[in-house]
Amino acid sequence: MAYLTINNLHKRFADHVVVHDFNMNIEQGEFVTFLGPSGCGKTTVLRMIAGFETPTSGHIRVGGEDITHQSPQKRGIGMVFQSYALFPNMNVTQNIGFGLKMRKCDSAEIARKVAEVIKLVELSGKENHYPHELSGGQRQRVALARALVVEPRILLLDEPLSALDARIRKNLREQIRDIQRRLGLTTIFVTHDQEEALTMSDRIFVMNQGRVEQEGRAEMVYTEPATEFVARFMGNYNLLGAADSQRLLGLSINGHLAIRPESIHVLDAHSQQADTLAGTIRQHQLLGNIIRYQIESAGVTLQVDRLNRTASDLMPAGTEVRLQISRDDMREVR
Amino acid sequence: MAIAIGTIYFLLPLIATFEFSLKMNRDGYSFEAYKVVLSDPGFQATFGYSTLMAVLTIIVGILLVVPTAYWIQLKLPRLRPLVEFITLLPLVIPAIVIVFGYLKLYNSSAWLPLTGNDRATDFLLMCSYVTLALPYLYRSIDAGLRAIDVRTLTEAAESLGASWPSILLQVIFPNVKSAILSGAFLTFAVVIGEFTMASLLGRPAFGPYLQLIGANRAYEPSALAIIAFLVTWASMGLIQVFARNARPARKTA
Ligand SMILES: Nc1ncnc2c1ncn2[C@@H]1O[C@H](COP(=O)(O)OP(=O)(O)OP(=O)(O)O)[C@@H](O)[C@H]1O
Numbered sequence: 023m024a025y026l027t028i029n030n031l032h033k034r035f036a037d038h039v040v041v042h043d044f045n046m047n048i049e050q051g052e053f054v055t056f057l058g059p060s061g062c063g064k065t066t067v068l069r070m071i072a073g074f075e076t077p078t079s080g081h082i083r084v085g086g087e088d089i090t091h092q093s094p095q096k097r098g099i100g101m102v103f104q105s106y107a108l109f110p111n112m113n114v115t116q117n118i119g120f121g122l123k124m125r126k127c128d129s130a131e132i133a134r135k136v137a138e139v140i141k142l143v144e145l146s147g148k149e150n151h152y153p154h155e156l157s158g159g160q161r162q163r164v165a166l167a168r169a170l171v172v173e174p175r176i177l178l179l180d181e182p183l184s185a186l187d188a189r190i191r192k193n194l195r196e197q198i199r200d201i202q203r204r205l206g207l208t209t210i211f212v213t214h215d216q217e218e219a220l221t222m223s224d225r226i227f228v229m230n231q232g233r234v235e236q237e238g239r240a241e242m243v244y245t246e247p248a249t250e251f252v253a254r255f256m257g258n259y260n261l262l263g264a265a266d267s268q269r270l271l272g273l274s275i276n277g278h279l280a281i282r283p284e285s286i287h288v289l290d291a292h293s294q295q296a297d298t299l300a301g302t303i304r305q306h307q308l309l310g311n312i313i314r315y316q317i318e319s320a321g322v323t324l325q326v327d328r329l330n331r332t333a334s335d336l337m338p339a340g341t342e343v344r345l346q347i348s349r350d351d352m353r354e355v356r
Numbered sequence: 357m358a359i360a361i362g363t364i365y366f367l368l369p370l371i372a373t374f375e376f377s378l379k380m381n382r383d384g385y386s387f388e389a390y391k392v393v394l395s396d397p398g399f400q401a402t403f404g405y406s407t408l409m410a411v412l413t414i415i416v417g418i419l420l421v422v423p424t425a426y427w428i429q430l431k432l433p434r435l436r437p438l439v440e441f442i443t444l445l446p447l448v449i450p451a452i453v454i455v456f457g458y459l460k461l462y463n464s465s466a467w468l469p470l471t472g473n474d475r476a477t478d479f480l481l482m483c484s485y486v487t488l489a490l491p492y493l494y495r496s497i498d499a500g501l502r503a504i505d506v507r508t509l510t511e512a513a514e515s516l517g518a519s520w521p522s523i524l525l526q527v528i529f530p531n532v533k534s535a536i537l538s539g540a541f542l543t544f545a546v547v548i549g550e551f552t553m554a555s556l557l558g559r560p561a562f563g564p565y566l567q568l569i570g571a572n573r574a575y576e577p578s579a580l581a582i583i584a585f586l587v588t589w590a591s592m593g594l595i596q597v598f599a600r601n602a603r604p605a606r607k608t609a
């Protein structure tokens with residue numbers, strides 16, 4: 023049996039159902055991500071796991087024990103908030119030691135554990151600083167340390183990095199992942215950033231409108247989207263409706279056909295290869311190591327990614343090309 | 357220009373009163389009136405009594421208002437306008453109405469006689485002062501709570517295993533300390549000079565004493581007015597000091 027199991031979880035606010043029939047199983051030591059657009063219910067599910075919100079129905083179990091109606095104090099579940107939520111009246115040491123103090127640990131033990139975790143999150147030298155004297159990244163590391171030091175059974179992180187700038191964010195997410203692995207901590211991470219989800223997670227739960235749209239290993243969810251929503255949300259998939267895919271590729275499908283931009287090969291206009299489509303370059307965007315082209319073919323505009331090797335590779339608008347798409351790279355999605 | 361007129365409007369009577377209070381001795385300015393006032397046992401007793409009442413009012417008021425305002429902000433934010441309105445009632449309803457209400461409810465023949473002996477009446481007076489202080493205490497404490505993220509801080513503390521008393525005492529109280537203090541000094545300033553309730557309940561408070569002296573002496577009332585004024589302004593000054601000191605700590609998320 024999985025370590026954390028959630029069965030048929032529902033949450034309704036007034037007459038607005040925010041979480042529908044949410045189910046999941048997480049193994050001990052696993053790092054999973056809830057990924058989804060704003061308002062899809064990620065925070066609400068997390069808050070129910072932490073005990074800040076009571077489910078309308080359904081069950082949450084940890085290690086076989088039903089905690090659905092337990093108070094947050096008794097759950098032993100750590101939480102890191104987007105807004106840090108550090109106690110303004112306490113310095114770094116006091117903030118981190120708060121949970122141990124509440125557990126009535128003696129002061130020598132508190133001092134030892136706090137010192138240990140301060141080293142772990144690389145905050146040495148900041149022990150006596152108050153939250154308002156720290157940068158955003160440092161504050162979030164204090165919040166992380168504060169949650170870690172009490173050795174929670176499960177760690178919940180609600181968009182902990184979204185208020186930070188890109189460089190610190192990358193740095194901190196590696197650090198979080200590294201600490202999580204070292205401590206073997208069962209972790210749920212909430213984000214609406216697909217790159218963050220892909221780089222950090224063992225498993226991803228893609229959520230949409232209060233439901234799990236798809237769950238799976240990170241690489242799976244990315245390469246094998248099950249629905250149109252996941253395809254749109256995960257990558258910059260080209261999504262062709264039934265009519266377009268019939269006209270362009272001669273395929274009759276239900277739902278949509280998803281094709282990743284990097285799986286379309288661009289050949290020159292005189293190419294003799296079989297099964298290619300004629301196309302015209304409309305425009306391009308430079309995305310650093312890749313160039314994303316908008317290429318029109320039979321009235322459909324496709325996004326196509328190519329590596330940006332040398333400046334002379336760039337194909338100007340109006341260039342005639344031929345496109346090759348392997349059948350294996352076309353996925354039919356709901 | 358408006359400021360100049362305003363300043364004169366406030367300062368002129370003050371200066372005139374001060375000047376007059378110094379003229380008790382025929383042969384020039386002196387602090388004779390102050391000496392007389394400060395050494396009057398009546399002054400000492402009533403001022404001491406009112407100070408004690410103010411302190412008790414503040415303590416009871418804080419114990420009542422902080423948890424209430426906290427709980428409303430945390431769990432019942434929709435009730436906030438209603439509670440705000442209720443706390444404003446003492447400003448709208450004249451004190452005399454409140455006192456007559458009390459006398460009717462708690463007179464010696466009522467089921468809860470609180471006017472029977474002095475201690476009970478003191479208690480009643482303190483309760484009415486708490487009522488009187490509600491608008492000031494509630495407003496400043498509510499504003500202080502709104503300046504911190506009460507909900508998230510509470511949840512963070514809860515998930516770290518803190519009990520409700522610990523959350524209130526170690527997380528909420530310290531972060532609204534300056535708001536509590538400014539409410540407390542306002543309350544002090546209000547209670548120390550209060551007349552209606554104290555005199556109708558017949559307690560030896562500073563307000564009725566001021567009135568008594570004012571009616572019967574010449575120079576002492578001016579000295580007392582200046583003293584009362586200084587006490588009030590010292591309270592206001594302390595509010596400013598605490599409000600300023602608290603600012604950097606409040607900014608934090
Ligand atoms: N206390 C509440 N009362 C009423 N509605 C709520 C409450 N909390 C959340 N909601 C609603 O539930 C829905 C889901 O909210 P939630 O905060 O879980 O979304 P989210 O996926 O975390 O979004 P974001 O990425 O913006 O944080 C939203 O439509 C929100 O308006």
Ligand SMILES: [Mg+2]
Nearest residue numbers: 064065066180
């Ligand atoms: Mg959220």
